[in-house]
Amino acid sequence: MRDTQLFQLALGINSPWFVAASDFDAEKKRLDIEIDFKSGARFSCPDCKAADCPVHDTAKKTWRHLDFFQHQAFLHARTPRIDCSTCGVRQVEVPWARPGSGFTLLFEALSMTLIMHMPVAAVARLLDVHDTRLWRVVHHYVETALAEMDLCALTRVCIDETAAKRGHNYISLFVDIDARRVVFIADGRGASTVAKFADHVDAHNSDASRIKEVCIDMSGAYIAGVTENLTEAEITFDKFHVMKLIGDAVDKVRRAEVKSRPELKGSRYLWLKNDQNLSAEQKAARTSLAAANLKTGRAWAMRLTFQDIYKEPSRGWAALMFDRWCSWARRSRLEPMKDLAATLFRHRDGILAWFDSHIANGLIEGINSLVQAAKAKARGYRTIRNLKAITYLVAGKLDLKLPT
Numbered sequence: 175m176r177d178t179q180l181f182q183l184a185l186g187i188n189s190p191w192f193v194a195a196s197d198f199d200a201e202k203k204r205l206d207i208e209i210d211f212k213s214g215a216r217f218s219c220p221d222c223k224a225a226d227c228p229v230h231d232t233a234k235k236t237w238r239h240l241d242f243f244q245h246q247a248f249l250h251a252r253t254p255r256i257d258c259s260t261c262g263v264r265q266v267e268v269p270w271a272r273p274g275s276g277f278t279l280l281f282e283a284l285s286m287t288l289i290m291h292m293p294v295a296a297v298a299r300l301l302d303v304h305d306t307r308l309w310r311v312v313h314h315y316v317e318t319a320l321a322e323m324d325l326c327a328l329t330r331v332c333i334d335e336t337a338a339k340r341g342h343n344y345i346s347l348f349v350d351i352d353a354r355r356v357v358f359i360a361d362g363r364g365a366s367t368v369a370k371f372a373d374h375v376d377a378h379n380s381d382a383s384r385i386k387e388v389c390i391d392m393s394g395a396y397i398a399g400v401t402e403n404l405t406e407a408e409i410t411f412d413k414f415h416v417m418k419l420i421g422d423a424v425d426k427v428r429r430a431e432v433k434s435r436p437e438l439k440g441s442r443y444l445w446l447k448n449d450q451n452l453s454a455e456q457k458a459a460r461t462s463l464a465a466a467n468l469k470t471g472r473a474w475a476m477r478l479t480f481q482d483i484y485k486e487p488s489r490g491w492a493a494l495m496f497d498r499w500c501s502w503a504r505r506s507r508l509e510p511m512k513d514l515a516a517t518l519f520r521h522r523d524g525i526l527a528w529f530d531s532h533i534a535n536g537l538i539e540g541i542n543s544l545v546q547a548a549k550a551k552a553r554g555y556r557t558i559r560n561l562k563a564i565t566y567l568v569a570g571k572l573d574l575k576l577p578t
């Protein structure tokens with residue numbers, strides 16, 4: 175068998191295309207394969223699909239293909255433009271590559287598979303191509319898959335923000351709680367992110383009124399966004415955010431008290447961590463501080479009591495304990511706890527909604543850690559657009575329809 179025949183079989187190309195020549199240069203470590211079409215061949219119109227259109231002219235093109243053993247491989251072909259009697263002059267698509275791409279479909283599939291597991295920069299080094307060319311491939315596949323995303327089954331959503339870059343850029347992640355995947359990413363963390371999400375749902379075989387449950391933190395922006403745009407959704411305030419607010423209030427009490435009670439210095443974590451996360455020594459230190467009639471000790475006891483509310487068997491019981499807790503905190507003569515009680519009471523329904531919905535942003539935290547890991551691996555995403563594409567790729571469970 176001649177090498178041209180072998181390559182033709184291996185590439186899987188069919189008439190009128192054929193391998194005309196191949197050139198292997200061991201020194202340059204590259205294989206070049208010349209593809210051509212039979213003279214007089216006619217092609218179908220890419221637009222109206224009319225068959226047998228005559229060739230108008232041709233242009234030389236080159237595509238990077240999968241390596242030939244340890245050597246880079248390139249395909250070359252003159253690509254025809256046809257003259258369609260209906261549409262006019264049109265570019266013919268070749269079967270081994272997407273229009274406009276300098277890579278073959280198989281090379282793109284390999285790149286995408288690697289990018290799902292490695293930083294883009296590392297894949298670029300490995301494949302010896304410039305990373306901006308790989309980013310273009312990433313955006314193509316991600317955007318195509320996103321356009322076809324079907325959200326008809328989406329009813330429960332977690333919303334949370336994550337820092338896009340060091341500094342002040344944020345993105346908002348919208349996660350399907352049941353499918354455990356990121357379904358939308360918006361720039362910023364304002365109320366308008368939820369409006370954009372509602373539009374996105376409307377545009378993907380569903381409508382925003384199908385969203386019944388939403389889990390968010392107590393940020394006014396998300397509350398306003400959900401209230402205005404996801405009108406059928408009941409809000410559950412994320413219990414981890416609630417507990418974090420309480421922890422922050424306890425620490426405010428401690429910081430105010432540390433001036434008069436120096437033994438509190440450096441004790442921050444003793445009051446914020448749960449027992450199972452403290453060493454025996456830390457636990458002993460906290461027990462002796464807690465016995466010392468400190469304001470911080472009282473605030474800490476309130477935190478523990480609030481934590482226990484989440485163990486109540488029903489929303490009714492929890493509501494009773496919640497109201498009792500709020501009046502205790504209001505009468506505590508500890509300013510941070512009084513402020514906190516006012517805040518929590520304003521958000522009472524959404525906090526208690528947890529007892530029906532049982533949704534929390536723990537899932538999004540898991541997705542967040544995927545995103546953080548991807549960020550760390552890709553060191554310097556350059557643009558938020560790139561970060562969003564990688565996030566969809568690692569956490570979106572997209573159907574990329576990669577060529578095989």
Ligand SMILES: [Zn+2]
Pocket residue numbers: 219220221222223224258259260261262
């Ligand atoms: Zn046509």
